[in-house]
Amino acid sequence: MAIDLDTITAIDVHVHAEVSCHDPEDPVMGQFFDAASAYFKAPRERPRLPEIVELYRAQQIAFCLFTVDAECGLGAKRLSNYEIADFxxxxxxxxxxxxxxxxxxxxxxxxxxxxxxxxxxxxGFKFHSIMQDISPNDRVAYPIYEVINHYRLPAIFHTGHSGMGTGMAGGGGLRLKYGQPILVDDVAVDFPDIRIILAHPSWPWVDESLSMALHKPNVYIDLSGWSPRYFPEQVIRYANTQLRGKMLFGSDFPLIHPRKWIAAAREAGFRDEVLPAIMKDNAARVLGLA
Known part of the structure; x- marks a missing residue:
């Protein structure tokens, strides 16, 4: 059964699946989960796939579900893409x-x-260049981008600071430089049929992501990973004006609960006529659901 837009209240474009229904948690990833839970003040136990869908179904929120493959860059075993797709x-x-x-x-x-x-x-696809220890415009990734471009699918790129590794010695070996949004600009130029979603408000490079979304028709921004009460002022301003069709709701669950994100968004300064587009309409268009 396809998603019925009339029966859902929102679309969360940023939901993590972090543990398998069949395999134990990877010990390398477990260290990063420990630190991220402390940083976000979130529960340490990661929900399994049936728990995630039950939570979102109860709230009538559709959601994009993905893992992060950092097997080469981090040496952590990933949750299978096939398990997520089949589920x-x-x-x-x-x-x-x-x-x-x-x-x-x-x-x-x-x-x-x-x-x-x-x-x-x-x-669609998700890339986390910081965890994958590679610049998003590295040519080794281009064969993968070529496939995504051929099928005209969306791709989410982590940008800005990373909660993963925060507080760990040496940041867990993760290099924040790979989260600079402008590094994705080459991908937007070379693969114009990929609908690129820059994840998070991109701090401390917020203005780079805003500039890219203004400049490139195929670049969008998801607002996950932060409570809206802490958004930089220019994010709210552009969401209400020039980028009102480019901003997407994302929570970063399980680190941020969608219910808390939505409650904070209602008080963040988004205009009444803009918030419905952020919550559902813009994502429906980017994801090809409308």
Missing amino acids: AAQHADICIPFASIDPHKGKLGAREARDLIENHGVQ
Whole structure:
């Protein structure tokens, strides 16, 4: 059953699946989960896929679900893209499957991307360049981008500060420089049929992401990872004016609960006529649901 936009209240474009229904938690990722839970003041236990869909169904919120593949960059075993895709297929009325492939996998990663799209219904991709220890414009990733571009799918790129690694010695070995939004500008130029979503308000490079969304028709911004009460002023200003069609609701669940994000958004200064677009309409268009 496809998503019925009339029966849902919002679309959350940024939901993490972090533990498998079948396999134990990876110990390397476990260290990062410990630190992220402390940083976000979030519960340490990560929900499994059935718990996630139950929570979102109860709130009538559709959501994009993905893992982060950092097997090459971090040495952490990923949750299978195929497990997420197969689970999402069972809940297609509310769950939108995204995949994550470490860019270091190059042409082999491109083969996986094509298979996930053609045979498993994947509808988008997630990249976290900081965790993957690679610049988003590194040419080794281009075979993967070529597949995404061919199918005209969206791709979410983490930008700005990373809660993952915050507080760990040496930041857990993660390099924040790879979160600079302008590094994704090359991807937006070279692959104009990818609908690029810059994740998070991109602090401390907020203005770069705003500039890119103004300049490139295929660049959007999701507002996940921060409570709206802490958004920089210019994010609210552009959301209310020139970028009113470019901003998307994202929570960063399980680190931020969608209910808390929505409550804060209602008090953040978004205009009454703008908030419905942020919550659902813009994402429906970017995801090809409307």
